Amino acid sequence: MSGKKLNAEDKAEIIANYIGINFLAAAKELRELQDLKPDVFLKVAEMAGLGKRVAYALARIARQFDDLGVPEERLHAIGWTKLQIVGRYLTEDNADYLLELAETSTVYELESRLRGEIPIEDARVVTLYLSPDQHERFKVKLIAHGAVPSGNGLLRKEKALMAIIDGK
Incomplete structure (x- = not known):
């Protein structure tokens, strides 16, 4: 000033x-x-x-x-x-x-x-538009498959999403 x-x-x-x-x-x-x-x-x-x-x-x-x-x-x-x-x-x-x-x-x-991770080479971004209820259900599923809550978001969500897709 x-x-x-x-x-x-x-x-x-x-x-x-x-x-x-x-x-x-x-x-x-x-x-x-x-x-x-x-x-x-x-x-x-x-x-x-x-x-x-x-x-x-x-x-x-x-x-x-x-x-x-x-x-x-x-x-x-x-x-x-x-x-x-x-x-x-x-x-x-x-x-x-x-x-x-x-x-x-x-x-x-x-x-x-x-964070001590190795970035995925040539990664692609996925954007989702979810209602608050859908987002909460999505978040619960990701956490159940290995995502970790961090602040207002989740860590390891990509790995968790792929576990859901792969039926693990």
């Missing part, structure tokens, strides 16, 4: 203008806002069109990478989605390795490798 005091609407507009153009600038603005005015942080994020999760993720990215001295061009090239993933495992000692991994991997490959 420049030394000038801005109201929430002005700050939200600035952050909204950065999104898509310069996510690091938006991340820094959000971090500073979170540090200095935590009571308006989420209000400004919402006014900027950001959900809570994205706002917190961007602020965390700024907090984690500001002190490492990584060139902004490198961080921009990696992108905020991969930086968010890498941030879960980031230490000062492994930063270079993780950033290199992020630069040379897709999001899927990066997540797999960081």
Whole structure:
């Protein structure tokens, strides 16, 4: 933030203008806002069109990478989605390795490798549109066949789905 005091609407507009153009600038603005005015942080994020999760993720990215001295061009090239993933495992000692991994991997490959798995080569994506009831039944079946609940999702769901298909 420049030394000038801005109201929430002005700050939200600035952050909204950065999104898509310069996510690091938006991340820094959000971090500073979170540090200095935590009571308006989420209000400004919402006014900027950001959900809570994205706002917190961007602020965390700024907090984690500001002190490492990584060139902004490198961080921009990696992108905020991969930086968010890498941030879960980031230490000062492994930063270079993780950033290199992020630069040379897709999001899927990066997540797999960081979980200690070998990514499936030439993997295909399947998208399903299920009602809440169908989704719950799907989830229960996957868990019964080896998927593991993790946060709001499941790990090892592909293996579980193939076990269902193969009748195991």
